[in-house]
Amino acid sequence: DVKVTQSSRYLVKRTGEKVFLECVQDMDHENMFWYRQDPGLGLRLIYFSYDVKMKEKGDIPEGYSVSREKKERFSLILESASTNQTSMYLCASSLAYRGYGYTFGSGTRLTVV
């Protein structure tokens, strides 16, 4: 069964901490994405990557960065966590063709205190 694995299901961090959210997929997918999901706002794209070493800003990249050193791994970094970054973070991957949908990881619920 194909999988997208996010390293933590729940995470609590302090304001100002540097936070790493890891995502690994075993499907040899080219595309990987990071979203956050908040009540009333839906899914919002933070960053995405279509290839190793490649990254593109999504709709809400401020306060975040990403790293894709290997095809299977896409990391989201919160440089200095703030309370407004408390959210559900979802990683997804897909093949490199627009006809394909995403496979999502099970999400990381991050609370910044």
Add this chain to the structure above:
Amino acid sequence: RKEVEQDPGPFNVPEGATVAFNCTYSNSASQSFFWYRQDCRKEPKLLMSVYSSGNEDGRFTAQLNRASQYISLLIRDSKLSDSATYLCVVNIDNQGGKLIFGQGTELSVKP
């Protein structure tokens, strides 16, 4: 204007009912279309792709009207297990994979 718009609901229906969800998208260059299902506190999962000719998967039927930029999902004979949020999703990216999600329509099927 949002790129993908859905009625947020909630839709409260009895078991066995037929329910229809509608969605509109703003970008006429949109390439591919999907419905996702998201259960409470879970990740979204692909329910079905949507094709211009319409497509059916058991009790679920999806339709696309490119001229009106409108997508629909029909659920027949609703089950309690259909209770979830249904997300309308559109691909507008010529490079390939980036999807735009609607906010979702919440469905609650009651006994």
